[in-house]
Amino acid sequence: MKEAYNPQEIERKWQYVWSEKRVYEVTEDHNEEKYYVLEMFPYPSGRIHMGHVRNYTIGDVIARYKRTLGFNVLHPIGWDAFGLPAENAAIERGVHPAKWTYENIAQMKAQLKRLGFSYDWNREITTSDPNYYKWEQMAFTRMFDCGLAYKRSSVVNWCPSCETVLANEQVVVSGAVLPEPQSGSGGNKQFASDGNKEAARCWRCQSEVELRELEGWFFKITDYAEQLLDGCERLKDGWPERVLTMQKNWIGKSTGAEIDFPLEETIEGVRSLRIFTTRPDTVFGVTFMCITPENPISERIVKGKPQEKEAVQFIQRIKRQSNIERVGEGVKKEGVFTGAYCVNPFSEERIPIYIANFVLISYGTGVIMCVPAHDQRDFEFAKEYGLPIKVVIQPEGDDVNPDDMKCAYEDVGIMVNSGEYSGTPSEIGKQKIIEYVETKGFGRRQINYRLRDWGISRQRYWGAPIPIIYCDRCGTLAVPDNYLPVELPMDIEFTGKGGSPLAKIEKFVNTKCHKCGGDARRETDTMDTFVESSWYFLRYTSPDFENGMLDGARGKYWLPVDQYIGGIEHAILHLLYARFYTKVLRDLGMCNLDEPFLNLLTQGMVIKDGAKMSKSLGNIVDPDDIIAKYGADTVRIFMLFASPVERDLDWSxxxxxxxxxxxxxxxxxxxxxxxxxxxxxxxxxxxxxxxxxxxxxxxxxxxxxxxxxxxxxxxxxxxxxxxxxxxxxxxxxxxxxxxxxxxxxxxxxxxxxxxxxxxxxxxxxxxxxxxxxxxxxxxxxxxxxxxxxxxxxxSAAVIVVLQVNGKVRSQVFMDPDTTEEEMKQAAFSDERVKSYISGKEIKKVIVVPKRLVNIVV
RNA sequence: GCCGAAGUGGCGGAAUUUGGUAGACGCGCUGGAUUCAGGAUCCAGUGGGUGAAAGCUCGUGGGGGUUCAAAUCCCCCCUUCGGCACCA
Structure with missing residues (x-):
């Protein structure tokens, strides 16, 4: 043994020993209980950063500890290898995305090995490998077959200069991230807006981003909204509450009714407007209706009316506005009267119809009934345009009067001015109204979700190709299994211009229809990289399996993941998509799993000088430098010691x-x-x-x-x-x-x-x-x-505290099994205690075994 | 605005699960030893006030309450962080 601690030498030695003995390579052993510990796999950006080190150190401690307890521990790692940075490197520096990615992986793998993590490297996965994405493509074709994957048009961010679609993260407004343009994969990241009309701009070229309607592929995650919500209940014991809350909010279930409001006059065959409301009990208080400019009925309804010109101008103006301009903080509610009316099916009152900027395009029906007395948004609109306010819910023991209302009364209460329903408590009234519209056939009970279908199309090269062909004769067809994988062509040039790179490769695009043998074109969109990360944890259980996504028997032994560890930033998207995808695969018979991750640990960020480590702030600490100076063990100890795992860690x-x-x-x-x-x-x-x-x-x-x-x-x-x-x-x-x-x-x-x-x-x-x-x-x-x-x-002696009136006056060592009576005796014979109680009346003595004696005088 | 979490020395944090010595452990700082010197290492000290010391006293964001006893439980308020925010 050497006198000086030389981490470099001993770390190299033991990493070699572990690897030679193949100690971390595991197989199924039904005599041993399994434990599957998983950290979120990295994107191969080139360097491991401190956030990775923290994440993987936590996982490694758990893996090693569980192993010493006798568990058969599965602890794998891999690479989330598809994605934009690789393509940007290609555009900026002319490196092929594959080369860039695989070189980065080699570097980062060496870094991970230097940290001494106990991974089973035999199970390493790289998602850009055709042997990996082949199965993802196969799953896509199954989803296509049953309608879970479908194509439709949607509004996307478009950079006219780069001629490409931008993900939400690539659109910037004064440094913030733009919310979803309208529908699709989600990503409604919130940002602060000061109400000024700030343009959304391309992160790379600063051009103003346009909204464009584009065809794209979607996964029908909305079909699983209820199941995903249910699952949150079952995950209560193993997941942080706030993650579940975020997911529940994201899914955003609301229960209510759809009700048809007949139009006063039929417009081009349209007889009524259908609305969604969560407050059918307020239906007697409707004093106007609002339609979103995007709803085609908006333009039709004003045709030939004196208001037509003004209304059409309004529609066109608002339609050009991005979400920020429409719903940003402090944006005023605006609307225009259509000249048309409908009839309240309950009160039979005549209701004016408006077109308004605040009605959402992609939620509900795009038409709302407005009850200014009981909805704050409607209230503000009514005040702006001088529309009547009709109170139909009275709080118990109070009297709400429309003339002196400062804001809407949104709580429950007793229905008033509501015909035969007057006097009914609002919660009961809701049900009665729904029952009525259902029996009369002009509406129904309805559950709506905020969750939108997951847009998975990317007009990008470095991703898994969507396995679809378009044949003039046979239509849209899924590529059959024996033609999979649809491999990414490697000979390609990157300009960053002219839309999808794949669309420009004729050898790729032009193909033959497998059905009729005629000419066909390939789909040139690739899949969102969140698809790869939605099932990599399944593949680890049988990475070499050649007959499907995963080997059922091996999967059954290892799954689900017992402990998943990663950053809170994935609380919604990744974790929700992975849960969804797992349920889809289960329903397709590919795995037997309801929930992929039994327990979730969300570790905090690594902070330096009060901010997250980032290149732009220049406060990066490179793990390699630290390892070179102190060794991996020191880095690990610091990562674990400096802060509790869930909290942010201050680098020092x-x-x-x-x-x-x-x-x-x-x-x-x-x-x-x-x-x-x-x-x-x-x-x-x-x-x-x-x-x-x-x-x-x-x-x-x-x-x-x-x-x-x-x-x-x-x-x-x-x-x-x-x-x-x-x-x-x-x-x-x-x-x-x-x-x-x-x-x-x-x-x-x-x-x-x-x-x-x-x-x-x-x-x-x-x-x-x-x-x-x-x-x-x-x-x-x-x-x-x-x-x-x-x-x-x-057998350890305990320190017993002697208190007088709750104040510590002395302490003595005692045997742990000292009786209460003996403790009392000891207290009264203690010199210091004596000086505090002498001459005073003893009111009470409290004895807590092994802890204290308190004498109250 | 709504929901949630958290506020403890100069700093990171412990004790909150079970009400029972507040400040474990580390950093930093002070003094000492060692050294030609620096670094490294070792020893001692380190919440505030007061005192030569023993000690006394105050002290866990603020205010109130429950209790023999509150960082811990309850109520009100303040601050910070996170999530949601026209979802009808």
Missing amino acids: DEGIEGSYRFLNRVWRFAYDFGIRNSEFGIRESFNPQSAIRNPQSKGLLIKVHKMIKKVTEDLERFQFNTGVAAIMELLNAVSRFQSNGNDEKAVLREAIETIVRLLYPFAPHIAEELWEALGYKETLVDKPWIEWDREIVG
């Missing part, structure tokens, strides 16, 4: 020094002990019975077992920061300990061995090295977890 150069110091101290104590005992040659037979009776050695022995208990419990609860602190505490106890006799020497050795074993999941290289130096042949990788001795822990 001094902090990492502290972690390095700690490992150096561990090394030195082991070394010193080894020297004093001639390289650990003296192997006293350790006798805990004798050691515990020996007052010289008892204290440290108790500390050893208390700390084993503490660290074990902290590992179970993922409280790694306090777990590491407990090992440090034990080391401090060792450093204070004087060893002379045999019992003391034996206990000291026991303490040092314990530190090494407890350290193993956190800092595995140094632990293995010291364990070997201590004279053991077996590696810690396969050694069962150390257990604490209940009796030793239980």
